Amino acid sequence: MWNVFYPHFLINNVAELTPERLRELDVENLLLDVDCTLKQYENQEPEPEIREWLKKIKSAGFKFCLLSNGVGKRIGKFAELIGAPYIAKACKPFPKGCRRAIAEFHFDPAKTVLVGDQIFADIMAGRLVGIRTILTKPISPEQEHWFTRIKRPFEKIVLRSFKQRFPDGIWLASEE
Numbered sequence: 001m002w003n004v005f006y007p008h009f010l011i012n013n014v015a016e017l018t019p020e021r022l023r024e025l026d027v028e029n030l031l032l033d034v035d036c037t038l039k040q041y042e043n044q045e046p047e048p049e050i051r052e053w054l055k056k057i058k059s060a061g062f063k064f065c066l067l068s069n070g071v072g073k074r075i076g077k078f079a080e081l082i083g084a085p086y087i088a089k090a091c092k093p094f095p096k097g098c099r100r101a102i103a104e105f106h107f108d109p110a111k112t113v114l115v116g117d118q119i120f121a122d123i124m125a126g127r128l129v130g131i132r133t134i135l136t137k138p139i140s141p142e143q144e145h146w147f148t149r150i151k152r153p154f155e156k157i158v159l160r161s162f163k164q165r166f167p168d169g170i171w172l173a174s175e176e
């Protein structure tokens, strides 16, 4: 039951997911959360390091789609800026938006990973669909809305238990 809260892997920043690393992990497609994963909450542009990373994974042939709970207009503008398809109002932690992205872009679920900064939205959504999930540290936690901030202490509890059980992450044991 706890597994639904557990990411398969932890990173500090999406830029750690180099093309080499993604290939090692047998990942071809990425569903990417937007706020606090690719950009600061109040900023409408990606962080420079992340813009570079997006270019790099795109030219290396990886496919990605933005998957955000944000409203279409705002997320659409961001998607246009980085030249990516998107699904807004994804209703994470519910699996609806995630399922839609996989179906719409013909992603192989076994080779798709969801990357986001919130356990009780991103990780749960990916887990409920049965794909692998990566939790990144939020880029700008100080800018988050209160409804995100109140969830953070609970995330810390989950993460502590995750790290005790799986000190090296659980990529290979994802289906156990």
Ligand SMILES: [Mg+2]
Binding pocket: 033, 034, 035, 036, 037, 116, 117, 118
């Ligand atoms: Mg986020």
